[in-house]
Amino acid sequence: MSEGANREVHPAVFVLDKRGHPLDPCHPARARRLLAAGRAVVVRHTPFVIRLKDRSVADSTVTGVQVGIDPGSKHTGLAVFTDHGGSRAGRYAIQLGHRGAAIRDKLIARSQYRRRRRGKNLRYRAPRFSNRTKPKGWLAPSLRHRVDTTMSQVARLTRWAPVVAVHVERVSFDTHALSAGRPLEGVEYQQGTLAGYEVREYLLAKWGRVCAYCGKQDVPLNLDHLHPRSRGDSDRISNLTLACIGCNQAKNATPIEEFLNGRPAFLAKILKQAKAPLRDAAAVNATRWALWRALEATGLSVHTASGGRTKWNRSRTGAAKSHTLDALHVGELDSVTAWPPVVLAVTATGRGTYARTRTDRYGFPRLRLPxxxxxxxxxxxxxxxxxxxxxxxxxxxxxxxxxxxxxxxxxxxxxxxxxxxxxxxxxxxxxxxGYGYTIHPETRHRAAFPPGHEGPGLHAGGNW
Known part of the structure; x- marks a missing residue:
């Protein structure tokens, strides 16, 4: 990246023509001048959208914008950007917070209420045997919610801006290949420009971006072999963990049983976590595929990529780790020249409830709602x-x-x-x-970390 790259720019203002068709977003100062001159009116407060009174699409030159999506289990990042020959400039950033956990808890509570009613001495109810099967592509309500809310935000962006293409992470990592039990050999992880990035992203997610031995976070981390290769073990994913530089050097080529000789409970925890698959990996990947199919159905030009490529792009541009910056770096790109300094945090809150009462811990009504x-x-x-x-x-x-x-x-x-x-x-x-809106600063650059490190992620070289 050249000197002065990655500059911060003000979030853009979405602009509609006099008939409500989207035009290219403009700078906030230009929007203020249009409103002060009486040439525009406010359509929406958050995100800020204006409508011009004296211009239509036919009178304007519309170049279009693109949208990057970084799907996640709790948050999804969306970035609106312009692309000029592979050089991207972020115009707007949205972090969408899902309420999948709340939906899951509501379903569990409903199930418990029904089980209690069935267990009481109530009127006999004959069992039903309908052998109902779930349709193809069915997702649990907490997972379907992630797809629906993300598609809702994409639909809103297409109404406010001339979206010409969408870039989305379809998979975080190939979990089947990573957990197949074989050594990590082959062109998919060991060769080419993306060498090792899929594995590193998987391990960062699995071990929580902290040192497995001392729990340090926000420090450069190395890949460490639980059982060293020098003693005959391999590079299989279940033999890899994360270690800070101090712990990595202290362990060196010592087997983990000897390194944690005096801590049997902690040793058992490490070995159990190493063999366990990544939590929610299958669910998250299933959600990403469902989101990709929903985006394809919109007719937009949809481009897919993996989380490994996104991480590689961020390492080249020096961007920090955040949902919105990941969304800006999805897919193939040469450089990122700018991004907004603030992020609009959109939290799914729901639209209320049909229930007119609140219950106590036993399921009995305790108060009535208006x-x-x-x-x-x-x-x-x-x-x-x-x-x-x-x-x-x-x-x-x-x-x-x-x-x-x-x-x-x-x-x-x-x-x-x-x-x-x-x-x-x-x-x-x-x-x-159905959404709550707040604004918070975007994550800063990783200038505090030495070159060659992944910030609070993995060392570019290390014990790999």
Whole structure:
């Protein structure tokens, strides 16, 4: 990368023409001038979208943007960027937070409620034998949610920006080849420009990006053999772990049984984790394939890549590890010239519940909820701004509101929840759409780590 590369740029503003068709995003300063001159109106607060009054697609030159997607189990990164001959410039970054764990807990609670009712002395209910089978491509609700919410964000981006192509990670790593029990030999991992990156990414995910022996994190890590090759063992994936430089040098060519001779419980834990497959790997990969098929059905130009290539791209550009920067580095590229300094964190919150009661720990109703969702013109989940002139809560508070029939609301901001704000001080910014929005800084560069290291990841050479 050349000097001055990877500069930070302001997040772009999405622009629509007078008929609602997407145009190329513009700089925030230009959007302010258009709004001040009366040539544009605000369509949406977050993400910020404006509509021009005096221009249509036919009167404009639209070059288009591309979207990169880094799917994950808890968070998915999306990056809107422009591409000029393999050189990418990030224009907008979104980190989508899934609620798969909440969906799983809700399903478990529902199952327990039903089991309790069946166990009571209730009216006899004959068993059913319908032999129902799940359709092809079925995913559990907690996994289907990841695909649906990601596709929802992609559909929104295509409405706000002229998306011409999508780049998505279809697989993190080839788990079948990695866990086949054979030594890692062959062109897929040992040769070419991506040599070893699939294996490194797998081990970083499996061992939590920390040293297996001392637990240090945010330090350069080396690949370490539990049983050294010099004593006849191999490079199979179950014989590899992560170690900081100090632990790697202290262990050297010593078998792990001798190195952890005085810690039998910790030794058993390390050996068990080494043999165990990566947690959620199959589920995450199944979700990625379902997402790829859903993207293909949209008719957009879809390009796929692996997590190993994304990591290799980041190592070349010097970018830090984050979901949005991973999304910016998905697929084939030559360089990344810029990215936004802030990220829009979009958290799936749901749209409420049909239940009109809350239950206690035994499943009995303990309180009743109001029949109407709106109070004083506001509903729980709306994006609002409160300007409190005086008192303990004086100041400006922006975030999601939780309404109360008393008219005293709670507002959840990026700094926490502010309780008991009167509805007279609150102004509506955007109606609830099932998501919560906050803004946080993007991860900085890895300048603190010496050249040749992967930052809080793996040493480029090491014991490999």
């Amino acid at each position: 029949r109407t969702k709106q109070v004083k013109g506001f509903a729980t989940g709306d994006l609002v701004r409160a300007v409190v002139p005086s008192g303990k809560k004086a100041g400006v508070h922006s975030g999601r509101v939780a309404v109360r029939t008393t008219g005293s609301f709670n507002i959840t901001t990026r700094h926490g929840t502010v309780q008991g704000i009167g509805h007279r001080h609150i102004r509506l910014l955007q109606r609830a759409d």
